[in-house]
Amino acid sequence: MANLKDIQRQIKSVSNTQKTTRAMKLVSTAKLRRAEELAKRSRLYAAKMNQVIAEIAGRIKCNKVGGIDNRCFADIENPKMVDIIFVTADKGLCGGFNIQTIKAVKKLIKEYKDKNVKVRLRGIGKKGVEFFKYNEVELFDSVIDLSSKPDKERADEFIMTSIEDYKDGKIDGLHIIYNGYKNMITQELHVNNVLPVDTTNFECEEIQNSILEIEAQDEEHMLDSLVSRYVEYAMYYALIDSVAAEHASRMQAMDTATNNAKDMVKSLNVQFNKARQAAITTELIEIISGVESMK
């Protein structure tokens, strides 16, 4: 049986850990509330934006609008190179949050590799970037402190490279992978096929009797500018959704850690008491046998 001092030391260390994890949980709870609020307010806008884009894309697909040849809405049959942007947290200690995203990224890369498509990986968030660096997967570029402090301007700047390259034909697809907020206890992994605009779920019949009219003179310009805004917003939304999810995930992880520490202290206390009793018993036996021998 371990000696008393050792157990005492262990109890102290575990309860200190417990204090830390509890504090971290509280911090995450506070941060979560703010991030959640931001994500919630934007959710409606993001959904409507997707809807508008999907409708335009669908109409273009169903040939309701003649003469539009925009790459963003085209069906690219043999992609040669695609961009994958992933968003992970800058910090760990948030359960499976980062690893889930990383796994999805690895899966998608493999899928493309099997099809002989080159992948250009762009990373946001220290954890993911470090992981791929360690595993010697080449990253095209990366940003470290954007995922903990989402900023529209910096997000726009980052995504701009992909939009431009897509329009110039250097890349043939763009995916954004991130772990989004679903509710307090669950996160939802999103793999968004941002470009070309996804029209697979669009039913041509639905729009048969309404004809889309785009201000004629500038339809190219309008679609270009609309798509850029759409992609920029998709990126920004991914960031704020990811932050909310990160804090929710960390809050939960820290809650579990606090509970585990509590259980550990409990069992260590039992061990300590047992050891103490054993020590007393031994001492008593020693005294009694000493007295017995004197008789």
Next chain:
Amino acid sequence: MDKLKLEILTPNGEIFNDDVVSVTLPGEEGEFGVMPHHASLSTLLEAGVIDIEKDDKSVESILINWGVVQVDEAKVIVLVEGAVAIRGDNESDIANALEEAKQLINDIADANPAIASVSARIESAAKRLL
């Protein structure tokens, strides 16, 4: 009379969602009005003022900096980046909204010739309410 459903959304939430009689939007190629049964249309909006005519004939003005609008027969969805509604229950609320609106105008970075007329329009919209 037929109604037109108008939704105005910003990244910070919804600022208008109601049935209206008509709405005037600042399109990139000029202002245009939308009434019920308008043909489907998608276009960009530039910095300007959206005038909404409501059921009770009152007019509400909302300042925007950029947007995209999707019109169909029964509804209008406007997605904007930044918007300030010129409204309020009392004088100080309206003054605050006006102040915010001016701030937004200043934030629109590129020197736009339309801006001057926009600030004049929001001033008059505010006066109408007072």
